[in-house]
Amino acid sequence: MKRNNFHTHVFRCGHAVGDEERMVQAAIENGLVELGFSCHIPMPRYRRHLLKGTIEERSINNIPSFIRKLILGGPNMRMPYSQRHIHLKEVQRVKEKYKDEIQIFQGFEAEYFEDYQDYYQELLDSNTVEYLILGHHFDRSSINERYYGRAILEDKDVLKYASQVVQALETNLYSYVCHPDLFMIGKRTWSPACQEATTQICKKAKELSIPLELNSGGIRRGLREIEGVVNYPYPYDEFWKIASEIGNDVVLGIDAHFPNNFKEENYQNLELFAKRFSLHVIENFTFRKGKSNK
Template sequence: MMTANYHTHTPRCHHAVGDEREYIENAIKAGIKLLGFSDHTPQLYENGYISPIRMTPEEAPGYVDRLRTLADEYRGDIEIHIGFEAEYFPGIFDRLRGLCRDLGAEYLILGQHCLSDESEGAVWSTSPAGEGELKKYVDVVTEGLSTGCFTYLAHPDVLRYTGGDEKFYHDEMTRLCRAAKELSVPLEINMLGLGDHRFYPSDRFFDIAAEVGNDVIIGCDAHDPAALLDEETYSRAVGMAKARGLNLLERAELRRI
């Protein structure tokens, strides 16, 4: 049984359903003791571009206020934490970090969906990627982790590498895993990808994580309240970790933003 989940979305990202109360109620039904909300941050692009898959800067205070109200209401039934899932773009990250701090967010998880600024035409990590894209992904992620701001790395294997050089993949992902281990950042086994039969979570990636000795954590990545009741997918995620002897954490240490 899952006892803690730090990866939960809300409709403010424009690609999730249900409301915050439904997520909380289902978490309680599932026996979850700690529920962390980590909807996508707004991206503070200098040209004013508004991402269609994230809340706007103007919506962010309402997100935090709503969750604070519910955290008080459900106190004694479940522990609720307020965070964000963020991309790491060096040019705007300091401003984004400042916004999250000002809002009183408790934690960030790193979810690198884009290899380039959306406002300039995003290169999505889920698109077919070769060696250049893989190297850039690892460069960006390791630089982001080195800020010390991220509680864990969400779907670390989200880059869809279609290059034929398996040694290159192994070397680059070993570099990512070693950086995460040195910084004591857990890697997420992503239930959304597992349940939807996506290309992640990847056996070959978590084989590398096992070689390096990374800590892992299971994240529901809930975009629907029903996801929090999915015991079958959770059991499969646990199996991925146990089959490789990975150290599976039930809870994460929230890092100061």
């Protein structure tokens, strides 16, 4: 199977290492033929977004990080808006420079935030980005209390996550779903609500032919044993049993945060997992353009 990756971060999101050029070089060194940049999307009016979320939630669990985000407009969760221009320019530059060795694409990993749907559409319409992928990390606002991977996630939160993912898929803005089983980081034990949420996500993705991503980032976190059940935080076995039954298309995603994440071993681990559940892995997927190609 050819090696590619459409889920790549750079240092600009505040929690990855490596600039655009370093990531491209590492991808080439590891035999990748296609590389898509999809750092955590820089958002305009980010301070307003954070403040609105905080007022709704009435709590902040990490004050220094919150203040840092307010001042810098992003870190350490997403690329500050002020970095957007230089990032886009850098990707264009390396795209040209390495064009004989690797094909490079510009994307972003974005949540489903209703307030930003027009912004996402505009990014696609103006060809600023070629694709967006859905990484639905937060419920309505990028504050820690709303993180879907937070400890002690309840059944109702899991169901809310699923309904938001389903709504996101219907917008046609997102070309695939990153780590659709992210909620298992915090949920930890499988429940009927997880079954229900998974079924909703997989059915909708199948109906709209939108692939789900098997994410290497969760495998790199290692196996953990909870109440006698051994699993990665994600990909989580029970989720992918359902995806297999429903017959979802599956994309392998490295979720690269470091140049060495492209190593062959990470692809092989994903392939092994996919094989265990007889998943239908595809090498490429359609770039969706929201309303413009519905």
